[in-house]
Amino acid sequence: MTPPDRPTLGVGLIGYAFMGAAHSQAWRTAPHFFDLPIRPDLRVLAGRDAGRVAEAAGKLGWSQTETDWRRVVEREDVGLVDVCTPGDTHAEIAIAALEAGKHVLCEKPLANTVAEAEAMAEAAQRAAARGVRSMVGFTYRRVPAIGLARRLVAEGRLGRIRHVRAAYLQDWIADPSAPMSWRLEKDKAGSGALGDIGAHVVDLTQYITGETVTGVSALLETFVKERPLAASAGSLSGTAGEGMGQVTVDDAAVFLARFSGGALATFEATRFALGRKNGIRIEINGSEGSLAFDFEDMNVLEFFDGSEPAERAGFRRIIVTEPEHPYVAAWWPAGHGLGYEHGFTHQVVDLLTAIAKDEDPTPSFADGLQIQRVLDAVERSAAADATWTPVPA
DSSP states (O other): OOTTSOOOEEEEEOOOHHHHHHHHHHHHHHHHOOOOOOOEEEEEEESOOHHHHHHHHHHTTTTTEEEHHHHHHHTTTEEEEEEEEEEGHHHHHHHHHTTTTTTEEEEEEOOOSSHHHHHHHHHHHHHHHTTOOEEOOOOOGGGGHHHHHHHHOOOTTOOSSEEEEEEEEEETTTTTSSOGGGOOOOHHSSSSSSIIIIHHHHHHHHHHHHHOEEEEEEEEEEEEOOOEEEEOOOOOOOOEEEEEEEEOOOOOOEEEEEEESSSSEEEEESSTTTOOOSSSEEEEESSSSSEEEEEGGEEEEEEEEEOGEEEEOOOEEOOOSSSSTTTGGGGGSTOOOOTTTTHHHHHHHHHHHHHHOOOOSOHHHHHHHHHHHHHHHHHHHHHHTTTTTOOOO
């Protein structure tokens, strides 16, 4: 628990829907379970609708509200800006905040285009020279089982990585009558399943292996090209209204890839996998062992030790709830599992720790740019009939 005499950092959050609520809980919770070097102060929540943002602020624990993100950036009592808006606004908000001397946490994917991501990474580099820090929110990195997987690879327990298989499977728009949302509009979201969820498994596999994707061969598909316009919207749902709208993003993405160490990889991202609610499935095979993870059983990591004799060899089911596992010691007694929201809390912990140490947190905006280049290569490959497309270094 963070002592009350620690220095405080005023936080301004822009966006109050799904991600805004998840980030709000993390900012509230982190100082109550972790001994933080800095105490976050939930100063201001911003959203365009004054009534709705005021309601959200009361529910989520924010002191004040604004209806213009620029006023958040201008406030002297805000030292960190947390960007939880659709992708088309990330670059403008984040760059303005960095130039104003504010630390920035920005939701993924970093931007809608490579050019925007490059501008953001350049702004972050300039800001870092003045001690201003930035991080992109690939929150699944903070799942304890993922941290353990990275540790096992770093310790050499898998040997040389040969195969990577990764899929992110959801079904929330499989019904053709599900209404339009900003996530289905390219000018707001940048891409569909590819950027919304595919970016996560690209980041996770690169994080676990310590290697990067160097080239791809891809297919994209939009199964439902028109949907009812929304009469009302929820976090990942809504109510259909009158008229139809055009879906301008992909519903599903599949691609082959090669990693910098030579491993072959397959990736899949879809929001049409009926029965799969939030299935992040990763398997990595190396010369000395293998590991497997599924977010729908997120407190478990499966590990195969190739050095064991055949008579007793097999995948070991590790329950990742011990104090020795990443982040777990701050929470419940051993054996009591964590959930989706805890990754966001761990993200706050890591960010505030890096700021206090005057270090650049990870994943950085440069890391976000690298993933944006992978997504761009996937789109270019799919547009050229799955032509092999290198990812720029």
